[in-house]
Amino acid sequence: MSFLFPSQNVLHQSFSPLSPRTRVSPAVTKATPYQARPELYMAYSVVDDAKNKAQKLSAEAQQEFNKASQAAAPKQLELYTPTFYAAATFGGLLACGLTHTAVTPLDLVKCRRQVDSKLYKGNFQAWGLIFRQEGFRGIFTGWSPTFFGYSVQGAFKYGWYEYFKKTYSDLAGPENAYKYKTVLYLTASASAEFLADIALCPFEAVKVRMQTSMPPPYKGTIDGISKITAAEGLGGLYKGLYPLWGRQIPYTMMKFASFETIVEMIYDRLPGQKSDYGKGAQTAVSFTGGYLAGIACAIVSHPADVMVSKLNANRKAGEGFGAAVARNYRDIGFMGLWNGLPVRIVMIGTLTGLQWMIYDYFKMFMGFPTTGGSAPPEKK
Secondary structure: OOHHHHHHHHHHHHOOOHHHOOOOOOOHHHOOOOOOOHHHHHHHHHHHHHHHHHHHHHHHHHHHHHHHHHHOOOOOOOOHHHHHHHHHHHHOOOHHHHHHOOOHHHHHHHHHHHOOOOOOOOOOHHHHHHHHHHHHHHHHOOOHHHHHHHHHHHHHHHHHHHHHHHHHHHHOOHHHHHHHHHHHHHHHHHHHHHHHHHHHHHHHHHHHHHHHHHOOOOOOHHHHHHHHHHHHHHHHHHHHEEEEEEEEHHHHHHHHHHHHHHHHHHHHHHOOOOOHHOHHEEEHHHHHHHHHHHHHHHHHHHHHHHHHHHHHHHHOOOOOOOHHHHHHHHHHHHOOOOOHHHHHHHHHHHHHHHHHHHHHHHHHHHOOOOOOOOOOOOOO
């Protein structure tokens, strides 16, 4: 049966690479209708290359867009750093300086009615008389010492408040600081206002004298300071410091403590967390809390505010503080301490609401969270 199988030599010749049988010449044949056309292969290759390049460029563009988005996204900066305190100081400067200057017409009428309750019957009647007698500029009498004084005061007040709040909180510890947070707000704000009023007092003296004397005795802030020091010495700028402390420290304690409490109550009643809301919603909460806090501030500090106006207007040279207060109280009585309260409620409510809105918006602009509504510390 061996004739049925090829021999070893035949297999070697048939499958060897050198064998002539394995060398097949490519036959040039014409493509049939059912065969692919080779001349179109190049077109398919160009299309695939273009698609690959487009996908690559799209991926690179997406990466660059992500990098740009991350760079432009607001970053939460670390609290209680020099940058944070600088932002709080400048935010307070903007918040208080701009808002107090904007309400100068209201403040002008309030001060004049505190000194002489029979001078005007109402705000609009007062502005009409002032405009006819002194022109539009007369309605903004005292804007210069108001702007400079309350800019400095706002910078000191908000900057020191954040500092004292952190310092007292660290001394008390996280749990006690949250448990007695109202006491913390009161002490921090009182400490901050004590220092802020020392900076405010000279400008307040010039402002009150310009607004309660007709015509105003000074051309502006520098002129007023120079004339007061020339006539009364440096003490003339600080004759209203004690009543200013009596007015501003309770006012600021109420302003900060009530604001923090009201804002916390608002966020507790809203769905979700504070961080779930955008800038617009958070600044709206700040304005609402500030306006409500301002109403309480106006009522608490108004008697001292009346006395500040009276002392700066008519305290005699060399007259003691207690004697001056007693003399003015005999003149106006208890009810006189509340002269101009409705005007001041409107003014201080709007003022305080705008101040907190500007301050918190500036903090967010700088990359810090708004004031109030903080979560309780985690229990270990």
